[in-house]
Amino acid sequence: MLVTVRSVGLKLSTKANLLAVSHVLLALGALSSPAVTVSPIVNLGYAQYQGSVDMVTNITSFLGIRYAAPPVGDLRWAAPQPPLAVSGVQQATTQPNRCNKAPTGNSLTNPFESTSMRKRAISQSEDCLFLNVYTPGSKVVATPGGGLPVVVFIHGGGYITGAASVFNGADLIVDSNHGVITVLIQYRLGLFGFLPGKAVKEGGALNAGLQLCITMGAGLPSVATPAKVTIWGESAGAGSVLQHIVAHGGNTQPPLFETAMTSSTFLPSQYNYNDRIPEMLYSEVVNGTNCTSSSDTLSCLRAADVNTLQTLNYNINVNGFFGTFVFVPVVDGTFILERPTVTIRKGRLNGKYLLSMTNSHEGNAFVDQSMTLDVADYVKTLFPNFGSAQVAGAVTMYENYGSNLNQANLQYSFAPLIISFWHLGERAWKGEFAIPPGLHGSDVAYYFTSYGGGPPYNNSQFITAFSNSFMAMAMFETPDDRYTPGDITPSWTSWQYDLTEMKFNETFAGVPDIYTFKTDSALLERCA
Numbered sequence: 001m002l003v004t005v006r007s008v009g010l011k012l013s014t015k016a017n018l019l020a021v022s023h024v025l026l027a028l029g030a031l032s033s034p035a036v037t038v039s040p041i042v043n044l045g046y047a048q049y050q051g052s053v054d055m056v057t058n059i060t061s062f063l064g065i066r067y068a069a070p071p072v073g074d075l076r077w078a079a080p081q082p083p084l085a086v087s088g089v090q091q092a093t094t095q096p097n098r099c100n101k102a103p104t105g106n107s108l109t110n111p112f113e114s115t116s117m118r119k120r121a122i123s124q125s126e127d128c129l130f131l132n133v134y135t136p137g138s139k140v141v142a143t144p145g146g147g148l149p150v151v152v153f154i155h156g157g158g159y160i161t162g163a164a165s166v167f168n169g170a171d172l173i174v175d176s177n178h179g180v181i182t183v184l185i186q187y188r189l190g191l192f193g194f195l196p197g198k199a200v201k202e203g204g205a206l207n208a209g210l211q212l213c214i215t216m217g218a219g220l221p222s223v224a225t226p227a228k229v230t231i232w233g234e235s236a237g238a239g240s241v242l243q244h245i246v247a248h249g250g251n252t253q254p255p256l257f258e259t260a261m262t263s264s265t266f267l268p269s270q271y272n273y274n275d276r277i278p279e280m281l282y283s284e285v286v287n288g289t290n291c292t293s294s295s296d297t298l299s300c301l302r303a304a305d306v307n308t309l310q311t312l313n314y315n316i317n318v319n320g321f322f323g324t325f326v327f328v329p330v331v332d333g334t335f336i337l338e339r340p341t342v343t344i345r346k347g348r349l350n351g352k353y354l355l356s357m358t359n360s361h362e363g364n365a366f367v368d369q370s371m372t373l374d375v376a377d378y379v380k381t382l383f384p385n386f387g388s389a390q391v392a393g394a395v396t397m398y399e400n401y402g403s404n405l406n407q408a409n410l411q412y413s414f415a416p417l418i419i420s421f422w423h424l425g426e427r428a429w430k431g432e433f434a435i436p437p438g439l440h441g442s443d444v445a446y447y448f449t450s451y452g453g454g455p456p457y458n459n460s461q462f463i464t465a466f467s468n469s470f471m472a473m474a475m476f477e478t479p480d481d482r483y484t485p486g487d488i489t490p491s492w493t494s495w496q497y498d499l500t501e502m503k504f505n506e507t508f509a510g511v512p513d514i515y516t517f518k519t520d521s522a523l524l525e526r527c528a
Contacts (some may be wrong), residue, residue: 046085049092051133058178059170064096065319070127071188076302077195077204079211084522096130098124098163100306102190102313102327104318104366105158113169126192126306131185132168136178149228152183156235157442158266158325159209160317171448176471177484181441187240189265191313193325195301197282198274203298206273206332210243210306230259230474234444236325238262243329246340250348259353259477261470266325266364269383270339273330277384281316281326288312321381323366323412354428355473360438363412369405378408427478430519431469431497431502435462462512465489466504489514499524 040060041050051062070082075081080442101124151172155162166214168181177338187193193209223294235457244252271278286292289308291300301309313327320326331338345351379394380386386394398407433443435457445455455463465488472481479502480492491514493500505513 012313019405024158038489041089046083047301050089051092052502053137054170054345057170057174060135060137061131061170062092063094063165064092064130065133067131067185070207071129071192072126072306072315074302075344076126076192077200077208079205079208091320095160095163095165096132096186098165099186100124100126100192100310100313101126101157101161101163102159103161105317105322105324105326108317109122118148123225124310128163128186128188131183131282132164132165132169134173134182134184135137136173136181147228148179148181149213149230149474150181150183150234151230152185154185154187154231154233154237154240156233156237156264156266157189158234159194159239159328160313160325162189162236164468165466166451167448168450171450172471174449175467176475177398178476179483180471189338190327191285191309194329195282195285196271196273196278196330198279199282199298201273201332203296207243207329207335210240210329210335226255226258227477229257230261232261232470232474234263235441236266236328238265239267239329240269241265242340243336245351245354246343247335247350249337249356250343250346250350252350255350259354259473261357261473262349263357263443264359265356267340268328269385270336275330275334278330284316285309285312322368322371322425324382351474352427353477355431355470355479356428357431357443357470359440359443360432360434361409361413362440363409364437366412367405371405373404373408373409375399375411376402378404382411427477428495429473429492429502431465431479431504434503434505436506456511457506459506459510459512461486461488462506462514465512465514469502482497488512490516492516495519 018169018297039052040509041048042062046064049062049065051060053060066083069075069083071078071080141309153164153167153169153172155164158161164184167184172182173180188209194207196206196250205211230239231244233239241262242265244256245260285301286297289301289304289312291297291304294300317326326373329336337343349471375395375398376391379391383390394411395407398410401407421492433446435442435446443466445451445453446457446463447470449455449463449467464484464486468482468484468487469479471490472483473479475481475483478492479489482489489502495501499519500516501519503513503515503517507513
């Protein structure tokens with residue numbers, strides 16, 4: 001999901017396509033007129049979309065805006081192409097198809113899919129490259145002092161599940177006191193988005209699920225600058241944000257955004273595209289589609305029936321190790337030049353400002369809490385390329401941290417859900433969400449407040465403090481702005497300055513407990 005900010009019009013790039021968000025935002029400028037009350041229409045050149053206005057919240061929504069051609073047939077595992085022109089007015093009032101999804105490895109339930117989402121029964125399809133745009137009613141228009149910031153949110157789901165329709169972008173507008181525009185984007189998932197291997201490198205696009213360009217420019221100079229764009233994601237969405245921070249060796253030109261926010265960053269082992277495990281995965285897909293005898297296996301896969309591919313997508317993922325995700329980003333040598341941790345250590349990073357949030361018990365949801373395990377066996381299975389010395393070293397690091405199960409929880413928490421070492425000087429802040437049980441994803445309902453039935457700890461002071469930290473970051477490049485009266489959050493300190501974090505918790509009596517603390521030095525040693 002390459003977020004591209006330019007001061008020029010919509011064009012094509014050899015790296016990926018510059019897509020239609022700029023035209024959406026430009027057209028939305030017309031909605032600033034008080035006369036517009038219902039059914040606004042935006043003209044994107046290739047299509048017209050009619051959205052709707054919620055008169056109670058004063059928020060306009062455009063659901064299911066197509067931003068790229070359907071990635072089917074020859075466009076499977078190819079760079080995104082611009083959408084074809086369509087005549088007439090397209091209704092943008094219902095949720096779009098979600099991308100074909102797959103389950104977590106050997107998991108009975110999926111922590112990223114809520115009951116309310118299942119009830120909607122939204123169709124799955126390869127034709128799923130859509131986005132939802134929410135704007136604060138009449139406040140869309142750019143002003144001489146600068147237009148509204150744009151928050152581009154990338155959903156999580158282990159790169160194999162999730163959708164824009166899971167969330168309501170209006171929640172973020174309410175959190176910001178009508179101070180931002182929200183874009184929720186969908187991207188190719190699982191086998192369809194992250195098929196690795198040499199053949200894909202030679203004949204298609206690796207990391208296809210990341211190759212989405214959002215261009216904000218063309219007549220909106222006060223909005224269409226990197227300073228006005230924040231990319232934010234949760235879990236795999238935060239992993240996607242991290243991929244963009246390190247993209248092109250951390251030196252993407254021109255700059256595409258200035259602010260990044262990560263919630264529970266998911267960073268699994270990231271292999272080179274042609275390593276042993278990615279090539280095994282590609283071969284498994286080829287074998288499952290009877291393409292082994294083809295002289296051009298990628299073309300054969302592109303001609304394969306989508307139901308056959310989706311069955312493989314499901315089975316390969318569900319047969320993975322418990323709590324793991326099989327189809328994930330690789331080092332492709334073009335967009336991602338090296339493992340992200342290597343680029344991070346070099347301090348070569350895109351963007352200027354970062355807010356990184358983790359949860360207190362990230363790993364528990366991805367470790368079978370009912371199993372009896374040997375820690376060494378667990379580490380070897382989680383990291384199949386580890387040698388015996390590396391396994392022994394990892395076991396030693398955690399041997400004094402309680403039961404084998406607790407050690408496994410910690411191993412998962414601090415490996416795929418890595419603590420981020422950002423080299424942004426005094427421009428990076430770190431926090432921890434700890435409302436019990438503090439599991440992965442528990443924080444989402446405290447900024448997307450309509451998600452999953454709302455926040456379990458329904459305390460308005462806490463919700464304001466937590467959500468305002470993100471929205472202050474998007475609007476003012478710091479979480480330390482108190483734009484809402486009564487915000488009880490203490491003053492933030494840059495993490496790089498003295499390793500100070502912000503804890504968001506509650507007392508046993510149910511009172512918000514928000515305070516600063518120093519990152520545990522032992523944790524830093526383990527992560528290093």
